[in-house]
Amino acid sequence: MTERILVNQLAAHEDGPVSVSGWVETVRDQKKVQFVILRDETGAVQLVNPATRPDPSSSSGTRAEQDAAALALTDTISNLAHGTFLTVTGDLKHDERVKLGGIEVKIDTLTVAAAALPETPIAADSSMDKRMDWRFLDLRQRRNNLIFRVSTTLEHAMRQYWVDRDYVEIHTPKLMSSPSESNAELFALPYFEDKTAYLAQSPQHYKQMAQAAGFGKVFEIGDVFRADPSFTSRHATEFTSVDAEISWIDSHEDVAAMQEELLATAIQAVKDKHGDEIKELFDIDVVVPTLPFPRIPLAEAQKIVTARGYDNPREDGDLDPESERQVSAHVAETYGHEFVFVTDYHAGIRPFYHMVDEATGLTRSYDLLFKGVEITTGAQREHRIDVLEKQALAKGLKLEGLEHYLDFFRYGVPPHGGFGMGLARVLMLLLGEASIREVTFLFRGPTRLAP
Missing domain, CATH: 3.30.930.10 (Bira Bifunctional Protein; Domain 2)
Structure with missing residues (x-):
């Protein structure tokens, strides 16, 4: 099992396999790629996943079976609610084009530790008493x-x-x-x-x-x-x-x-x-x-x-x-x-x-x-x-x-x-x-x- 790395330690870590854990801050679910901003107690990092969408022309067979895991991962990310706690393993890559810290993690596996309800009870403009x-x-x-x-x-x-x-x-x-x-x-x-x-x-x-x-x-x-x-x-x-x-x-x-x-x-x-x-x-x-x-x-x-x-x-x-x-x-x-x-x-x-x-x-x-x-x-x-x-x-x-x-x-x-x-x-x-x-x-x- 890959040891968990805190987000504020990633910048000093070399490219390669890493494991990070935290909660979902935002999800950007685009047609060809998915981005998740994961935050832990020390900071936030961008996670990325090449989206795999269902292909109506695809029939059952070897390729469909191979795509099943990728489809499942894409579907899981699409349905992540703000605040869900999860662990991700994947490949760390330093890339100065990434706005958030110049690093990102390409998702290999994603394990939900505790899912959050889809609607959060407070927002940025909520009253102090509500917060x-x-x-x-x-x-x-x-x-x-x-x-x-x-x-x-x-x-x-x-x-x-x-x-x-x-x-x-x-x-x-x-x-x-x-x-x-x-x-x-x-x-x-x-x-x-x-x-x-x-x-x-x-x-x-x-x-x-x-x-x-x-x-x-x-x-x-x-x-x-x-x-x-x-x-x-x-x-x-x-x-x-x-x-x-x-x-x-x-x-x-x-x-x-x-x-x-x-x-x-x-x-x-x-x-x-x-x-x-x-x-x-x-x-x-x-x-x-x-x-x-x-x-x-x-x-x-x-x-x-x-x-x-x-x-x-x-x-x-x-x-x-x-x-x-x-x-x-x-x-x-x-x-x-x-x-x-x-x-x-x-x-x-x-x-x-x-x-x-x-x-x-x-x-x-x-x-x-x-x-x-x-x-x-x-x-x-x-x-x-x-x-x-x-x-x-x-x-x-x-x-x-x-x-x-x-x-x-x-x-x-x-x-x-x-x-x-x-x-x-x-x-x-x-x-x-x-x-x-x-x-x-x-x-x-x-x-x-x-x-």
């Missing part, structure tokens, strides 16, 4: 395939960055006995012996436990859950969060410096491996950000927004989405940069565990904006138990519900900080897509639990 209903078909497109290869490269590069710097990868529980941050955004579910468990909305508390455990530097790339009934292009009820936490910091600046270096490293890896294909399929030039990223205090950001003619409707002093777009537009015009850290947030709009600077009364925290959209919240954490308890009470939280978390700090924790970043938002913005639905393998939102 999400048939996501496995939607993902067969080369463009969509690339999204997840980019995601793989991005995640691998981030992991490599951390591993090279002696970070510890952790996998935190997704079932929790008590809320981690906000009761309003929790999914509750029945647990054993009439208990209630909660789906983790963040690995925040466990990342901090690792600091109390003396791990020093940790990271996690994993799922989190938010019971947030938002229908925007950047929200989901389940998404992949990229998190890191480090000990012995002086301020949130140490966290920001690590994150900007991490992102520059990961985006460089994407550009190196996929830059040309991203340009071809998304018409996006991958820009590797220069270091350091611009920093703008929240108070200054609000002035910038006002000066640009926008009236932020939020009463709590935070930036709304349009304000974030205005700040990013200012940064792009002023600094030529796609990223900006907005720093020094009021304690009233930050979680209780963010450290408050005694000199300014503002939190040692930041939001990171990328092309006008927030992708990260980062901060130095409050590690002093007495201050932490006061800040929790000031937020209206009950200490009894936080006892397991607060215990971390009763036996000593070094100064530490970290960030959480939405992977899908980064991919969406990096590839210029309009919604995280496009860059999520299977999206989950308030009205979508399937497929």
Whole structure:
């Protein structure tokens, strides 16, 4: 049996017998020749077959018997439906006249592994919801395939960055006995012996436990859950969060410096491996950000927004989405940069565990904006138990519900900080897509639990 060759390996392969497997993208059934575009997970190749048509004048006999196999092959190709998975053996030929890669395979044998129905349920102009209903078909497109290869490269590069710097990868529980941050955004579910468990909305508390455990530097790339009934292009009820936490910091600046270096490293890896294909399929030039990223205090950001003619409707002093777009537009015009850290947030709009600077009364925290959209919240954490308890009470939280978390700090924790970043938002913005639905393998939102 001839060993299967991936399509992207064919160009380097010498002419001769090959075996390829994949699914049918298109069939051109002409009178004298048939062409099949076969796509696998790495690319597409043209298959060719000299068509053998029934000859009414032919009688039974030796020639008819000899033509039977050729007639059967022609008939099989004529009836191939888009999406049918098959294996073909044949002769590879390099021919610069072939538009698709300068190679083609002359079919010798064709074996259908799984036939597809003749009518596909989605088309190029189908709505997003319709495409999400048939996501496995939607993902067969080369463009969509690339999204997840980019995601793989991005995640691998981030992991490599951390591993090279002696970070510890952790996998935190997704079932929790008590809320981690906000009761309003929790999914509750029945647990054993009439208990209630909660789906983790963040690995925040466990990342901090690792600091109390003396791990020093940790990271996690994993799922989190938010019971947030938002229908925007950047929200989901389940998404992949990229998190890191480090000990012995002086301020949130140490966290920001690590994150900007991490992102520059990961985006460089994407550009190196996929830059040309991203340009071809998304018409996006991958820009590797220069270091350091611009920093703008929240108070200054609000002035910038006002000066640009926008009236932020939020009463709590935070930036709304349009304000974030205005700040990013200012940064792009002023600094030529796609990223900006907005720093020094009021304690009233930050979680209780963010450290408050005694000199300014503002939190040692930041939001990171990328092309006008927030992708990260980062901060130095409050590690002093007495201050932490006061800040929790000031937020209206009950200490009894936080006892397991607060215990971390009763036996000593070094100064530490970290960030959480939405992977899908980064991919969406990096590839210029309009919604995280496009860059999520299977999206989950308030009205979508399937497929």
